[in-house]
Every structure is written in C-alpha cells, then in structure tokens.
Amino acid sequence: MELNIHELLTEDTVFLPLEVGTKEEVIARMTEGLKLSGSVTDGVQYVSDVLAREATGSTGIGFGVAIPHGKSAGVVKPGLAVARMAGPTDWDSLDETPVSIVFLIAVPKENVGNEHLQILVALSRKLIHDDFRQSLLDAGSKQEIIDILKNM
Amino acid sequence: MKKLLAVTACPTGIAHTYMAAESLQKAAGEKNVPIKVETRGAVGVENELSAAEIAEAHAIIIAADTDVDEARFAGKPIVKVAVAQGIKIPGQLIEQALALQASAGTAAPQAQVAEGSDGKRKQPVFYKHLMTGVSHMLPLVVAGGLLIALSFFKLNPDEGTFLANLLKIGGAAMGLMVPILAAFIAFSIGGKPALAPGLVGGMLSTQLGAGFLGGILAGFLAGYVAKWLIQNIKLPRSMEGLKPLLIVPFLSVLVVGLLMVYVIGTPIKSLMDALTVWLEGIGSGNKIMLGAILGGMMALDMGGPFNKIAYTFAVGLLGSGVYGPMAAVMAAGMTPPLGIWLATVLAPKKFTQEEREAGKVASILGLSFITEGAIPFGAADPFRIIPAFMIGSGLTGALSMVFDVTLRAPHGGIFVLLVPNAISPVFMYLIAIAIGTVVTALLVNLFKKKTTQL
Structure with missing residues (x-):
C-alpha cells in the first residue's frame, strides 16, 4: 500500500548516516530535524517527553532497531525521523545488541486524525520483518529510504 | 488444532503494541499455529476478540504494559508478559501458551467441555x-x-x-x-x-x-x-x-x-401479600385444589416467596387446629430433592458424576424436608427442571389432602415419625410422598435433554 508518508517524513528528518553518540545525543540531533519539518515546535519539551518514555523501558526493540517516541505537547503534527547510525550505538536494547537504525516518532498530545497514526502503526509492524530492515540498511540515499517507507 | 489468542498494549499505543502483535503473528505463522491478536493502541481497539473466539481458544497471551481486562478470559490459561517480551521472544511465548492446560479456574470445566465435544456446539x-x-x-x-x-x-x-x-x-x-x-x-x-x-x-x-x-x-x-x-x-x-x-x-x-x-x-412484597389473601380465599373449600397449589408453590422457588407463602400459610393454620395443609406442604417440600435423587438413580447417564453424588446427598436432604437440596439442579436448568418439581410436588400435596393426612409439627421431614402421633395416617402419607417422588423423577428425566455440567 502506498502511504502518504511525505507529511510525516522529509529529507530533513532522514539522517544518513548519523554519527554515533549517547541515546540522549541521538534523540536531540534527530529532534532538530523534526523541528525543521514543522512537527516539533518545543524541542526541549519533546525531548524530555521522549526520554521520560525511554526511562520506563528501552525502546530498543531488538534486531538493531530502536523506536524512541513521545506523545508530547511540544508536537503540533505527527512526525517521523529515521537515522541509520554510522556505527553500532548502545540503546540498552531488549536483546542487548547495539542499534543501527533509529526511528524517532513524534505524536501531538491531543489525538489527531488516525491516518498518521496508521502509518506509524504500519511502520511498527513492518519493522519486525527482516527483509524490510535489511532494505533500510542497504539504502544508498535519503530518497531511497523515503521510497522504502512510502511503499511499505 | 490449538488456537491461540493474544492481546497487545502499551502506554503510548503507537509502536510496541503493533510490533508485539506483528511479532506474535509472524512467530505463530512460522509454527503454523492459528493466532488472532487484539491490539489496544492509539488507534483504538482493533481485531477485538469475540466471546466465541475466547471460548474456542486454547490459551491467551497478554503482552502489555497497561492493564488489560482479563475478566473475559476467566478460566482460560493466560501467559502474561510485558509488551517488550512479545517483540523479543514471541516464539517462546507461543510454545508456553500451547503447553498450558486450562487451569482449575472458574470457567475451566466449561472450557474443557467446549474443547472435548466433537461438534462446535457450545x-x-x-x-x-x-x-x-x-x-x-x-x-x-x-x-x-x-x-x-x-x-x-x-x-x-x-x-x-x-x-x-x-x-x-x-x-x-x-x-x-x-x-x-x-x-x-x-x-x-x-x-x-x-x-x-x-x-x-x-x-x-x-x-x-x-x-x-x-x-x-x-x-x-x-x-x-x-x-x-x-x-x-x-x-x-x-x-x-x-x-x-x-x-x-x-x-x-x-x-x-x-x-x-x-x-x-417491592413487587415481591406485594406478590406475597396478594398470594396470602388468595390462599386464604381458597380456604379449605376445595382441599384437593389447595393441596396441589400449596405443593406447586413449595417446588416453584424452593425457599423463595412462593415457597415461603405456602409454608407460612400452613404453619399459620396449625394454630387454628387445621393440620392438613401442613402435611401437604411438608410432603411437597420433600419430593423435589427425593425426586432428583431417584432421577439420578434411574438414568445415571443423564447426569454427570458430580450430579450423581449431589443426588445422593439430595435424598437425605429430601427425607429431612430440606427442599433446598434440589436447588442446584433447579438453578442449573430452571426451565426444564422446575416444572417437573412443581408437578410432582403438586401431586403429592393433593394426595396428602385426599388421604386426609394431618401433621402437627412444622418441620422435621421423615424424622417427625419419631414423634408419636405427629403424623397420621403415616402409611398414606408415605404413599403420597412416594408417588410424588416417582412422578418427579420420571418428569425430570423426560424433560432433561442431555448432561449438564455441574
């Protein structure tokens, strides 16, 4: 299915590659992209909400993927940022392996139309599948990553 | 084929809920295990499990970091883990769920019956x-x-x-x-x-x-x-x-x-008042009718308003030196448990092991004029069993009146025989009870369809 992913994901929010850092650094850098795309208006609030979520349990879901996310008052419209890490990055993952792909999800505190949420839901489901993750790892350009997500 | 169900949920309801769902579906697919996963996320509850699916399921996996209402799974084996485990070890969870047996929980007997019966009839x-x-x-x-x-x-x-x-x-x-x-x-x-x-x-x-x-x-x-x-x-x-x-x-x-x-x-109170007036109206004018009505009332709710009215009415008459209705009421109160006991003896295959055991106890309770001994049977299948009880008890009540039996004690069942002159004539009284017992038993077995699980 073709999803209207453009509203969620722009070239500003694709990081290819993103330099290795701490979890906090990675989230902060990716948040800058979400601010550029107009999803996040209050970066400080949003990062603190994401980290608060992170504190309740790592969002490193295994298979080298992390999906930090926050439902935050600092978000005006749903947004998605994706980063392929330059090297293995520690994320306290469930399977204790470092992550190489990070999806940062921004959702406004007030519920919005389901359409955008549906995209995030579809993405979450897709991430479980090896071939999907591999295609993200193999992608050579930002546009290629956007295309993969568009056609998921 | 064992079917599994799962529920996934997380506080944000965006990512983990769906990853765990997908993970479980993927792992189940690899193992060829049918599974349905209900997701409780930000887009609402999707793929909601129906009562029928729950009844059919072998076990339920709950992978959630939020409270999931487990009441609807009463009696089903449940594997309960954090949502992350659903993503991390879905295969293990499925193995675990398949290995579980229905617990000794409340609804377990029903669950096992549903599984054991060849058809899908529930x-x-x-x-x-x-x-x-x-x-x-x-x-x-x-x-x-x-x-x-x-x-x-x-x-x-x-x-x-x-x-x-x-x-x-x-x-x-x-x-x-x-x-x-x-x-x-x-x-x-x-x-x-x-x-x-x-x-x-x-x-x-x-x-x-x-x-x-x-x-x-x-x-x-x-x-x-x-x-x-x-x-x-x-x-x-x-x-x-x-x-x-x-x-x-x-x-x-x-x-x-x-x-x-x-x-x-409130309606019960007015009903009781009206019934009392009505019974007094019948009086001893038509004593056979009165015996049959009192008997039927004894068996209708076995301790409820009808039973109480009939009993209180008869006890009240003792004070005025009228002993016939008391005899009818007690006899009619004895036949439901006695009848159910006889029914389990006559057609054991229509009853479960538990019911047959309960039937033995019911015989003693019947002899003791503890009508409540028949309640478990009446409550389990009221529309079939209670009419049988009422006909048997009504008949016994009427016969007791026909035989002009008198009873001077308000309770005691068969033990009243130990009290000199409390019942007379004793033999006709026993005949009335015996006939009612046999009729109750035959009707119970006639109306009763198949084994009901206790």
Whole structure:
C-alpha cells in the first residue's frame, strides 16, 4: 500500500548516516530535524517527553532497531525521523545488541486524525520483518529510504 | 488444532503494541499455529476478540504494559508478559501458551467441555453463567443440608446444645447459598469486579425473601452492571487508579442494591401479600385444589416467596387446629430433592458424576424436608427442571389432602415419625410422598435433554 508518508517524513528528518553518540545525543540531533519539518515546535519539551518514555523501558526493540517516541505537547503534527547510525550505538536494547537504525516518532498530545497514526502503526509492524530492515540498511540515499517507507 | 489468542498494549499505543502483535503473528505463522491478536493502541481497539473466539481458544497471551481486562478470559490459561517480551521472544511465548492446560479456574470445566465435544456446539452463555454459580453454591447446600439433617435427631433441640449448634452451623451455610450463587453468576459475567455486587445482591435477595430465583436475577444484574461500569466509565488518567478501587465497587453495589430493593423487593412484597389473601380465599373449600397449589408453590422457588407463602400459610393454620395443609406442604417440600435423587438413580447417564453424588446427598436432604437440596439442579436448568418439581410436588400435596393426612409439627421431614402421633395416617402419607417422588423423577428425566455440567 502506498502511504502518504511525505507529511510525516522529509529529507530533513532522514539522517544518513548519523554519527554515533549517547541515546540522549541521538534523540536531540534527530529532534532538530523534526523541528525543521514543522512537527516539533518545543524541542526541549519533546525531548524530555521522549526520554521520560525511554526511562520506563528501552525502546530498543531488538534486531538493531530502536523506536524512541513521545506523545508530547511540544508536537503540533505527527512526525517521523529515521537515522541509520554510522556505527553500532548502545540503546540498552531488549536483546542487548547495539542499534543501527533509529526511528524517532513524534505524536501531538491531543489525538489527531488516525491516518498518521496508521502509518506509524504500519511502520511498527513492518519493522519486525527482516527483509524490510535489511532494505533500510542497504539504502544508498535519503530518497531511497523515503521510497522504502512510502511503499511499505 | 490449538488456537491461540493474544492481546497487545502499551502506554503510548503507537509502536510496541503493533510490533508485539506483528511479532506474535509472524512467530505463530512460522509454527503454523492459528493466532488472532487484539491490539489496544492509539488507534483504538482493533481485531477485538469475540466471546466465541475466547471460548474456542486454547490459551491467551497478554503482552502489555497497561492493564488489560482479563475478566473475559476467566478460566482460560493466560501467559502474561510485558509488551517488550512479545517483540523479543514471541516464539517462546507461543510454545508456553500451547503447553498450558486450562487451569482449575472458574470457567475451566466449561472450557474443557467446549474443547472435548466433537461438534462446535457450545452451551448457551446463559447456562455457562448459571453453572458457574451453581457449582460454587453446591458445597454449601451439601454441608448445610447435612448438618441441619443431623440436628434433626432431636426436634427443637434446646438452645446451646450440640444439636442446636449443628443447626446453627447448617443454617449459616444455607444462608450463604444464595449470595454465593449470585456472586459467581456475576463473576462468570463480569470477573472479579462483579463479585462484590453479586454477593450483596444475593444477600439482599435472601433478606427480601426472593430466594434463589431472586439470587439468579441478582447475579445476572450484578455481572452486567459491573461489566458495563468497567467498560463505560472514563476517567482522566491521573484518577484512573480510583476506578477499580473505589468507583466501580461503590457504584456497582449501589446500583444492584437499589434495583434489588426497589425493583425486585417491592413487587415481591406485594406478590406475597396478594398470594396470602388468595390462599386464604381458597380456604379449605376445595382441599384437593389447595393441596396441589400449596405443593406447586413449595417446588416453584424452593425457599423463595412462593415457597415461603405456602409454608407460612400452613404453619399459620396449625394454630387454628387445621393440620392438613401442613402435611401437604411438608410432603411437597420433600419430593423435589427425593425426586432428583431417584432421577439420578434411574438414568445415571443423564447426569454427570458430580450430579450423581449431589443426588445422593439430595435424598437425605429430601427425607429431612430440606427442599433446598434440589436447588442446584433447579438453578442449573430452571426451565426444564422446575416444572417437573412443581408437578410432582403438586401431586403429592393433593394426595396428602385426599388421604386426609394431618401433621402437627412444622418441620422435621421423615424424622417427625419419631414423634408419636405427629403424623397420621403415616402409611398414606408415605404413599403420597412416594408417588410424588416417582412422578418427579420420571418428569425430570423426560424433560432433561442431555448432561449438564455441574
């Protein structure tokens, strides 16, 4: 299915590659992209909400993927940022392996139309599948990553 | 083929819920295990599990970091883990769920029956709830009934004596019968939150004189009220914790209590008043008719308003030196448990092992004029069994009047024979009881379709 992913994901929010850092650094850098795309208006609030979520349990879901996310008052419209890490990055993952792909999800505190949420839901489901993750790892350009997500 | 169900949920309801769902589906697919996963996320509840699917399922996997209402899975084996485990070790969870057996939980017997029967025919849900209530009530009836029967070794034992205390203990057990019946019917419908309103509704049914039929009503009421409150009360997240601790218990007990007192209690009182007047109107004019009516009333609700009216009416007449109706009432009160015992002896295949055992106890309770001994059977299948009881008891009551039997003691069952001259003529009285017992048993076996699980 073709999803209207453009509203969620722009070239500003694709990081290819993103330099290795701490979890906090990675989230902060990716948040800058979400601010550029107009999803996040209050970066400080949003990062603190994401980290608060992170504190309740790592969002490193295994298979080298992390999906930090926050439902935050600092978000005006749903947004998605994706980063392929330059090297293995520690994320306290469930399977204790470092992550190489990070999806940062921004959702406004007030519920919005389901359409955008549906995209995030579809993405979450897709991430479980090896071939999907591999295609993200193999992608050579930002546009290629956007295309993969568009056609998921 | 064992089917599995799963529920996934997480606080944000965006990512983990769906990853865990996908993970479980993928792992199940690899193992060729049919699975359905309900997701409770930001886009609402999707793929909601139906009652029929739950009934059919082998086990349920709950992978959630938020509270998932488990009441609907009562009796089903559950593997409960954090949502992350659903993503991380889905295969292991599926193996674990497949290896589980239905626990000794409440609804387990039904679940096993549903599995064991060759067809996919399931008991209507109404009977499932009834059976849950009846099976929990049964031990109280057995213990209470036998203790009361034992206390009859001496009629009207003196206060404080051992026999009087046995009577007291038995009475306590019998007193809990209807509350427990109502409580577990409610539990079967609404889970743990329904227990409290069920108990209170059952207690009120006893206090209002509505008997076990009132208790059944209270149980269904409490179950659905509690279920509705849980599903429909929405609170801000900061107060969500108050819901199970304060709001649901308070409101469910209040609502069920008020309904019992005003909607059930008031009509029962007017019904009882009207019946008393009506019975007095019949008087001794048509004594056979009176015997049949009193007998039928004894069996209709076995301790409920009809039974009480008939009994109180007969006891009242003792004071005026009219002893016939008392004999009819006692005989009619003995035939339901005696009849059910005979039915289990005549057609054991129509009854489960448990019912056959309960039937043996019922024989002793019947001989002791503890009509309640037949309640578990009546409550389990009221529309078939109670008419059989009523016809048998009505016949016995009428025969007792035809034979001009008189009884001067208000209770005691067969033990009254130990009291000189309390019953006469004894032989005709026993004939009346025997005929009613046989007719009850034959009708029970005629009406009863197949084995109902206790």
